[in-house]
Amino acid sequence: MKLSGGVEWALHCCVVLTAASRPVPATRLAELHQVSSTYLAKQLQSLSRAGLIRSAQGKSGGYTLTRPAGEITVLDVVEAIEGTGPAFVCTEVRQRGPLACPPEACTAPCGIARTMYAAEQAWRDKLREVSIADLARGVDADYEGEVLGQVGGWLAAERS
Amino acid sequence: MKLSGGVEWALHCCVVLTAASRPVPATRLAELHQVSSTYLAKQLQSLSRAGLIRSAQGKSGGYTLTRPAGEITVLDVVEAIEGTGPAFVCTEVRQRGPLACPPEACTAPCGIARTMYAAEQAWRDKLREVSIADLARGVDADYEGEVLGQVGGWLAAERS
DNA sequence: ATTACTCGGACAACTATTGTCCGAGTCAAG
DNA sequence: CTTGACTCGGACAATAGTTGTCCGAGTAAT
Numbered sequence: 001m002k003l004s005g006g007v008e009w010a011l012h013c014c015v016v017l018t019a020a021s022r023p024v025p026a027t028r029l030a031e032l033h034q035v036s037s038t039y040l041a042k043q044l045q046s047l048s049r050a051g052l053i054r055s056a057q058g059k060s061g062g063y064t065l066t067r068p069a070g071e072i073t074v075l076d077v078v079e080a081i082e083g084t085g086p087a088f089v090c091t092e093v094r095q096r097g098p099l100a101c102p103p104e105a106c107t108a109p110c111g112i113a114r115t116m117y118a119a120e121q122a123w124r125d126k127l128r129e130v131s132i133a134d135l136a137r138g139v140d141a142d143y144e145g146e147v148l149g150q151v152g153g154w155l156a157a158e159r160s
Numbered sequence: 161m162k163l164s165g166g167v168e169w170a171l172h173c174c175v176v177l178t179a180a181s182r183p184v185p186a187t188r189l190a191e192l193h194q195v196s197s198t199y200l201a202k203q204l205q206s207l208s209r210a211g212l213i214r215s216a217q218g219k220s221g222g223y224t225l226t227r228p229a230g231e232i233t234v235l236d237v238v239e240a241i242e243g244t245g246p247a248f249v250c251t252e253v254r255q256r257g258p259l260a261c262p263p264e265a266c267t268a269p270c271g272i273a274r275t276m277y278a279a280e281q282a283w284r285d286k287l288r289e290v291s292i293a294d295l296a297r298g299v300d301a302d303y304e305g306e307v308l309g310q311v312g313g314w315l316a317a318e319r320s
Numbered sequence: 321a322t323t324a325c326t327c328g329g330a331c332a333a334c335t336a337t338t339g340t341c342c343g344a345g346t347c348a349a350g
Numbered sequence: 351c352t353t354g355a356c357t358c359g360g361a362c363a364a365t366a367g368t369t370g371t372c373c374g375a376g377t378a379a380t
Binding site for chain 1: 279
């Protein structure tokens with residue numbers, strides 16, 4: 001089990017967008033994090049399709065959060081990138097082979113699937129507890145400083 | 161995020177081995193589940209390397225559980241197949257780019273990593289709560305019958 | 321009207337997973 | 351003790367998913 005590396009980038013981007021007052025182009029976000037701008041664009045597209053960020057085209061275009069950061073959970077971002085499907089897919093092994101259970105007796109998921117789903121639910125619940133605003137506060141708490149403020153300034157500067 | 165399909169097979173195999181009194185070859189497990197025997201063998205090798213099952217070679221060889229089923233957790237099986245590494249890998253984005261944080265200020269994981277790790281911990285905790293014996297009991301409870309007993313009989317029969 | 325800058329989806333390269341094969345080793349039987 | 355057949359184990363391809371790249375469509379400012 002392994003999740004896409006783009007999740008980390010997407011989360012960082014959302015936190016950074018917290019400190020922005022104007023739309024931020026994908027290029028700017030990429031050089032701030034020193035990552036491939038073209039690939040980051042792909043992740044931002046996923047966020048846009050999920051409705052978490054809004055894109056503006058044209059000369060002073062870029063991305064903006066659609067909602068207050070307090071109303072965007074980490075789970076929202078993760079699901080936007082990774083998809084909402086379950087990590088464990090039950091192939092109904094019990095209905096196959098010489099001792100196959102009849103389909104009419106398999107209305108409820110089997111014990112194995114129930115266990116896996118419960119674990120995933122716990123995972124999602126944990127991610128739902130934390131919002132992007134919480135992460136932003138965490139950055140300021142960790143560095144007891146103006147890191148986020150610096151980011152805001154850096155984003156405002158170097159503009160044409 | 162998606163986990164290997166072999167996890168399901170491995171869990172089913174462990175449950176089945178609960179009902180076996182003698183070593184069960186990979187071929188037999190494969191035809192019971194109607195899956196590729198050669199690929200299933202690979203998963204069983206992983207379980208063997210993890211020390212969950214023991215392999216016996218020769219004419220009446222096969223696989224056996226090394227411990228009582230109550231002492232094997234679902235997490236053990238999942239980690240044997242998927243590996244023990246974390247699903248979220250932090251690439252320390254904060255140390256890169258024009259506003260990079262100095263390495264000496266990055267001793268603790270960042271807030272994003274902490275959140276992801278906490279969620280994974282919750283996931284693992286849930287999987288650790290359930291043992292193979294619990295799953296076996298669940299099968300009997302779901303079908304209030306002798307499904308596991310039938311499996312045991314089927315494994316005993318057809319032997320040379 | 322022009323121009324330059326933005327996003328968006330279509331197009332390759334690469335890595336990890338899935339699937340297959342044959343040889344080494346071992347136990348049971350004759 | 352010899353034979354034989356059956357077992358696992360690791361090395362070898364095929365496939366699918368992820369990572370990374372490119373260029374065209376559209377838009378806002380000039």
